[in-house]
Amino acid sequence: MAYAVIKRDGTYVRGELPENVERDKFCIMCAAAYGAGLTAHREYGDEVEEVIIKGKKHDVIIGMVGNELLAVIGTKEDYEKIAKEIRA
Amino acid sequence: MTEIKLTKEELIKIKEVYQGIMSYASIGLFFRSGEIIGEIIARDVPRENYFEKISEILKEKGWVEEVEMSEDSVKTRGSAEVHESNAPTCNMLRGIIRKIYEKYYGTIVNVEETKCESRGDPYCLFEIKRMG
Numbered sequence: 001m002a003y004a005v006i007k008r009d010g011t012y013v014r015g016e017l018p019e020n021v022e023r024d025k026f027c028i029m030c031a032a033a034y035g036a037g038l039t040a041h042r043e044y045g046d047e048v049e050e051v052i053i054k055g056k057k058h059d060v061i062i063g064m065v066g067n068e069l070l071a072v073i074g075t076k077e078d079y080e081k082i083a084k085e086i087r088a
Numbered sequence: 089m090t091e092i093k094l095t096k097e098e099l100i101k102i103k104e105v106y107q108g109i110m111s112y113a114s115i116g117l118f119f120r121s122g123e124i125i126g127e128i129i130a131r132d133v134p135r136e137n138y139f140e141k142i143s144e145i146l147k148e149k150g151w152v153e154e155v156e157m158s159e160d161s162v163k164t165r166g167s168a169e170v171h172e173s174n175a176p177t178c179n180m181l182r183g184i185i186r187k188i189y190e191k192y193y194g195t196i197v198n199v200e201e202t203k204c205e206s207r208g209d210p211y212c213l214f215e216i217k218r219m220g
Contacts, residue, residue, distance in 0.1 A: 010116030028116050035111035 001074035003082050005065070006031055013068060030071040034062045050079070096150075096168050103169070115179050122183020129184060130191040142188055151181055162214040167205065170212070176204035178212055185214050195220030 004015035010028035017023055037051035050063035061079040062071045065086045072079040106114040133141050139157040146152050153166025162185050169178040178201055186199045196219040203213035
């Protein structure tokens with residue numbers, strides 16, 4: 001499991017990402033994916049809760065925690081655990 | 089080298105498309121695009137009269153109408169990215185400025201746009217902080 005806390009413009013704030021992940025690129029992609037999800041939901045009058053990018057090995061789950069984005073590479077349970085820690 | 093001219097109206101409309109799709113992430117993407125442009129602008133500029141030469145290039149390329157560069161801030165008027173908004177809008181210029189100062193100082197810098205003509209300020213102000 002790995003995670004990053006990201007500003008809404010894609011700037012990395014903190015987290016634990018694998019060394020082989022290009023941090024800045026990963027963060028801006030997550031912010032872009034979340035932004036696109038937000039717009040897609042707005043198109044039919046809904047609000048985005050989380051954006052989930054399904055992978056063969058891992059999922060990337062992106063959601064808002066406070067004023068920042070949380071991107072977790074892992075399971076929904078991992079996401080909830082990290083989100084809870086951040087909110088505490 | 090071939091140069092493509094883009095009007096301010098075209099630039100703003102393109103930015104609106106990105107913003108309309110990706111929301112806040114577009115700010116980061118434009119900032120990063122600006123960093124690429126800034127790297128190229130600063131690449132061949134010698135250290136002697138660095139800020140004067142950079143100022144001329146920024147005006148010549150149409151990014152700003154007026155610019156005053158100092159060691160820790162940049163004041164501009166007539167940025168190509170200015171349009172009515174309640175938040176600072178000159179994100180490409182912010183990226184350009186970052187790379188210009190990173191080359192000058194040889195370290196990572198943080199650039200914040202603390203005043204912007206887009207939200208009614210008399211000029212745009214970019215504050216530079218050295219991180220290294």
